[in-house]
Structures are given as structure tokens and as C-alpha cells.
Amino acid sequence: MDAKSKQKVVLVTGGSGLVGQAMKKVSEEENRPDEKWIFLSSKDADLRDPEETRAIIKKYNPTHVVHLAAMVGGLYKHLRVNCDFLTFNIRINDNVLDSCKEMGVEKVVSCLSTCVFPDQTTYPIDETMIHNGPPHDSNFGYSYAKRMIVVMNRAYNMQYGCQFTSVIPTNIYGPHDNFNLEDAHVLPGLIHKGYLAKQKSIPFTVCGTGTPRRQFIYSVDLAKLIMWTLREYEEIEPIILSVDKEDEVSVGEVAELVAEAFDLKDKVLYDTSKSDGQIKKTANNAKLRKYLPNFKFTSLRQGIRETAEWLETHYENARV
Known part of the structure; x- marks a missing residue:
């Protein structure tokens, strides 16, 4: 068998x-x-x-698929259109897995989110706790749609022998993020606000009290871990891809790092009339550490600095 016939063809949905x-x-x-990698965007197919x-x-006939495509958005977009998040994502996931x-x-790795976990739970959360109760009400549509991938993977494996699995990253950030203030996640939203505060000499204001705590993973670190999952992880049950519990920080601490990255002299302001959303959802990465005890994550300070520099350089073409 020649080298080309052994080649993995990896199709990535949501590749842009x-x-x-x-x-x-x-x-x-x-x-x-x-390995041959093919990256799809929403322009290639609905x-x-x-x-x-x-x-x-059928067109690309992949041997492996990384399923990233989803309707996504920040807290306030979820609060507006929870039904769309539920129905659109269920359709996407059903179509992708059935077609595969x-x-x-041969193998599909789907990307979930820590919002699949119950709102009322003990911490830290781990992979066994996904179905122990309803998710937070603010984003229940997206959460249930993503949660069902775990069920679908198990069902496809039991009935058809499919090697379908999933990863659960904590809050992701990095270059090419969605920085649109109307529906961005917390960190890209803060980075965009920091950029505007620097460019326009306006206050750097954070929505909420700054007390919610999160674990943030740099997009390049996550990319490496998903690629490891595709190549090496053999379980059907999901795996949490996250920085360590000790690296959890408050939104206020993140805001201070963003202010530092943009060299903002004025102190961070907090608009406490805005919702905080879920206060914490600490994730346990013990399963990942069992497989990869020595994986080194990018520090939050470095990742924020690199993302801020990317936005400053690419602002005209960024999703803002």
C-alpha cells in the first residue's frame, strides 16, 4: 500500500x-x-x-471529520434566541453525524462546551456529570443541542459501530474570534472593548460585577488537543479539554489583563446593571491529564496579549 492510500483525509466543519x-x-x-486537511466554511454548505x-x-470523501460548525454566540444573544440555538444546532449535528x-x-470528533453541564451541581465538574440535571437557563437551547451529541455518539457506536466521540473545551479565545460586541463571548468581547477604549480614549467598561469565574483555553492549545483526540483518543465518551483548576480566574482578573495588554491607564469600570450569567463552572481536566500529564498550556497573559495584537493588526477584516 503506497503512502497516499494510507493518508487520512480530515474534513473540518466550521473551519473558518x-x-x-x-x-x-x-x-x-x-x-x-x-494527513490531508480540508477546512469548510458556511459558504461551502448549509x-x-x-x-x-x-x-x-460525499464531495470530499473524508476518512475523519472534526465537527466544529455550530450556531454560537455570547450570553445576551442566547437570552434573545434560545429556540434558534436549539433547533439549528440539532439539525446541524444530526445531518453531520448521519452523513458521516x-x-x-472512520472517526468523528465533535466539539461541545462546558455549558452542557447542569446549572445546579458540585464542582469541579467532570465528564460523568453531563446528564445530572438541567443546564443554566440562560443558554439552555444551545446546551441541550450540544448535550445530545454525547447521546448520539453512544447510539451510533452501539448500533453501527461508529467511532464518534466529542471534546468539551472550556472558554476558548484567540485570533480569528468573533469580537462583535452584540454576541461575543466574554473574553473576545473584553478584548474588543479594550481595543476601542485605547483607540477612542473612552472608559473600559465590563458588563456585570466581574465576579464570575472561568477557565480559558487559547485556541492554538485547543487545536493541538483536538488533533491529539483525533489521532489517539479511542473512547466514545467525551473528554474535557481545559487548563487546570488552579488556572481558573474571575472576569475581573481577565479584564485587568486585557487592560494591561492595551496599556490602558484608567481603571476598569463595571456596569452592575448587566447580568453576570452563570457564576462558575469549574471543570476537572483529570481525564486529560491522565493521557497528557505534561501538556503545557499558553499562559492567559500571553494568550490575551497575542490576541490583542492580532485584533489591532487585523481589525478591518476581523469579526467586529
């Missing part, structure tokens, strides 16, 4: 987004001859449509 761009960067740097989804999978099964894809 934050994580997809990071995976593209890492795959180009690695330049492995045994994955809410089963025929378009089947056609794009039909086309004989």
Missing part, C-alpha cells in the same frame, strides 16, 4: 472560525504527509440542510 483557523495554523506548521450536508461529505455514518467516515 476561531478553532478551525487555529487547527489550520497547526496543521500547516506540522505538515504531516500522512449544514442545517441534510442534502447539502450529504453532498459536501452513511459515507463510512
Whole structure:
């Protein structure tokens, strides 16, 4: 068998987004001859449509799929359109997994979120606790749609023997993020506000009290871990991809790092009339550390600085 016939063909849905761009960067740097990477965007196919989804999978005939595509957004967008988050993401996930099964894809890695975990729970959360109660009410539509991937993976494996699994990253940030203040997640939203505060000499204001605590993972670190999952992780049950529990920080601490990255002299202001959302959702990465005890994560200070520099350089073409 020649080398080309052994080559993995890896199709990445949502390939133009934050994580997809990071995976593209890492795959180009690695330049492995045994892997061909294809990155799709929403312009290539509407994955809410089963025929378009089947056609794009058939066109590229991948051996492996990394499923990143989703309707995503920040807290305030979730509060406005929870039903859209539920129905659109269920359609996307159903179409992708069904098409992969039909086309004989060897392995699929889908990307979830820590919002799949119950709102009322003990901390730290781990992979066994996903179905122990309802998710936070602010983003229940997205959460249930993502939670169902775990159920679907198990069902496809039991009935058809499919090697479908999933990863659960904590809060992701980095270059190519969605910095739109209307629907950005907390860190890209803060970075955009920091940029505007620097450019326009206006106050740097944080929505809420700054007390919620989060674990943040740099997109390039996550890309490397998803690629490891694709190549090495054999379990069907999900795995949390997160920095260590000790690296959890408050939104206020993150805001201070953003202010530092943009060299903002004025102190951070807090608009306490705005919602904080979920106060904490500390994740346990013990399962990941069992496999990769020595993986070194990018420090939050360095990641924020690199992301801030990227936004300053690419602001005209960024998602703002």
C-alpha cells in the first residue's frame, strides 16, 4: 500500500472560525504527509440542510471529520434566541453525524462546551456529570443541542459501530474570534472593548460585577488537543479539554489583563446593571491529564496579549 492510500483525509466543519483557523495554523506548521486537511466554511454548505450536508461529505470523501460548525454566540444573544440555538444546532449535528455514518467516515470528533453541564451541581465538574440535571437557563437551547451529541455518539457506536466521540473545551479565545460586541463571548468581547477604549480614549467598561469565574483555553492549545483526540483518543465518551483548576480566574482578573495588554491607564469600570450569567463552572481536566500529564498550556497573559495584537493588526477584516 503506497503512502497516499494510507493518508487520512480530515474534513473540518466550521473551519473558518476561531478553532478551525487555529487547527489550520497547526496543521500547516506540522505538515504531516500522512494527513490531508480540508477546512469548510458556511459558504461551502448549509449544514442545517441534510442534502447539502450529504453532498459536501460525499464531495470530499473524508476518512475523519472534526465537527466544529455550530450556531454560537455570547450570553445576551442566547437570552434573545434560545429556540434558534436549539433547533439549528440539532439539525446541524444530526445531518453531520448521519452523513458521516452513511459515507463510512472512520472517526468523528465533535466539539461541545462546558455549558452542557447542569446549572445546579458540585464542582469541579467532570465528564460523568453531563446528564445530572438541567443546564443554566440562560443558554439552555444551545446546551441541550450540544448535550445530545454525547447521546448520539453512544447510539451510533452501539448500533453501527461508529467511532464518534466529542471534546468539551472550556472558554476558548484567540485570533480569528468573533469580537462583535452584540454576541461575543466574554473574553473576545473584553478584548474588543479594550481595543476601542485605547483607540477612542473612552472608559473600559465590563458588563456585570466581574465576579464570575472561568477557565480559558487559547485556541492554538485547543487545536493541538483536538488533533491529539483525533489521532489517539479511542473512547466514545467525551473528554474535557481545559487548563487546570488552579488556572481558573474571575472576569475581573481577565479584564485587568486585557487592560494591561492595551496599556490602558484608567481603571476598569463595571456596569452592575448587566447580568453576570452563570457564576462558575469549574471543570476537572483529570481525564486529560491522565493521557497528557505534561501538556503545557499558553499562559492567559500571553494568550490575551497575542490576541490583542492580532485584533489591532487585523481589525478591518476581523469579526467586529
